[in-house]
Amino acid sequence: xxxxxxxxxxxxxxxxxxxxxxxxxxxxxxxxxxxxxxxxxxxxxxxxxxxxxxxxxxxxxxxxxxxxxxxxxxxxxxxxxxxxxxxxxxxxxxxxxxxxxxxxxxxxxxxxxxxxxxxxxxxxxxxxxxxxxxxxxxxxxxxxxxxxxxxxxxxxxxxxxxxxxxxxxxxxxxxxxxxxxxxxxxxxxxxxxxxxxxxxxxxxxxxxxxxxxxxxxxxxxxxxxxxxxxxxxxxxxxxxxxxxxxxxxxxxxxxxxxxxxxxxxxxxxxxxxxxxxxxx
Numbered sequence: 367x368x369x370x371x372x373x374x375x376x377x378x379x380x381x382x383x384x385x386x387x388x389x390x391x392x393x394x395x396x397x398x399x400x401x402x403x404x405x406x407x408x409x410x411x412x413x414x415x416x417x418x419x420x421x422x423x424x425x426x427x428x429x430x431x432x433x434x435x436x437x438x439x440x441x442x443x444x445x446x447x448x449x450x451x452x453x454x455x456x457x458x459x460x461x462x463x464x465x466x467x468x469x470x471x472x473x474x475x476x477x478x479x480x481x482x483x484x485x486x487x488x489x490x491x492x493x494x495x496x497x498x499x500x501x502x503x504x505x506x507x508x509x510x511x512x513x514x515x516x517x518x519x520x521x522x523x524x525x526x527x528x529x530x531x532x533x534x535x536x537x538x539x540x541x542x543x544x545x546x547x548x549x550x551x552x553x554x555x556x557x558x559x560x561x562x563x564x565x566x567x568x569x570x571x572x573x574x575x576x577x578x579x580x581x582x583x584x585x586x587x588x589x590x591x592x593x594x595x596x597x598x599x600x601x602x603x604x605x606x607x608x609x610x611x612x613x614x615x616x617x618x619x620x621x622x623x624x625x626x627x628x629x630x631x632x633x634x635x636x637x638x639x640x641x642x643x644x645x646x
Contacts, residue, residue, distance in 0.1 A: 397460035429498040435505030439465030489518035525646035541573035608641030
């Protein structure tokens with residue numbers, strides 16, 4: 367959801383290092399408010415994101431997992447319940463403090479740290495072991511820089527290790543996207559149709575937006591077409607092995623607060639969930 371104009375770069379790139387410091391500052395500022403709103407879950411997490419990520423990860427007890435941009439650790443704890451051992455990090459110190467408070471009793475399975483995925487040295491030092499899997503839950507579209515993460519994961523994961531990430535679907539979510547609901551009266555009754563107007567899909571760019579209504583301050587999003595986002599990882603030795611566009615089931619409809627809620631996007635995916643595997 368856009369609440370500010372685009373800050374368009376003249377150079378086509380997937381990385382926007384000029385916004386690195388800004389991203390850390392903003393997320394530290396709004397982390398507490400954000401966690402208060404959705405730390406206990408929301409419809410998208412419950413029905414789309416977490417079940418799909420869990421299925422694509424297919425974690426086994428004892429596996430070592432790296433949780434990138436873990437926020438307050440909701441999905442981290444879900445993974446820990448499978449018996450996995452997790453190193454979870456976020457560049458926001460306030461998010462990590464929240465995560466630790468919410469994760470009492472998980473200390474033997476979760477190691478929370480403050481680190482920035484854009485810093486290869488910090489990523490290299492994050493663990494003395496290679497990981498079986500890595501995950502990034504709804505974080506890549508908020509990251510100013512993604513190339514260092516791709517390079518780091520190519521070394522941090524075991525051969526054959528998998529990386530699963532979820533993002534707002536780049537085709538249907540960016541600055542300028544408009545959602546419409548049309549109502550047509552026909553001989554058979556009333557038909558309602560959703561439509562999405564999408565501008566400038568192929569142009570990578572940063573922009574200011576909000577993720578939750580009432581958010582006290584907008585944060586940076588970084589729009590990357592699917593091909594560009596995947597290319598960063600494919601060029602570093604990963605192979606695409608999972609690609610899902612989950613839709614809301616009918617039991618989620620009752621939780622919608624607006625007739626234009628994403629819950630009713632029956633023919634347009636709200637999120638994209640991908641699995642990449644490091645080739646041996």
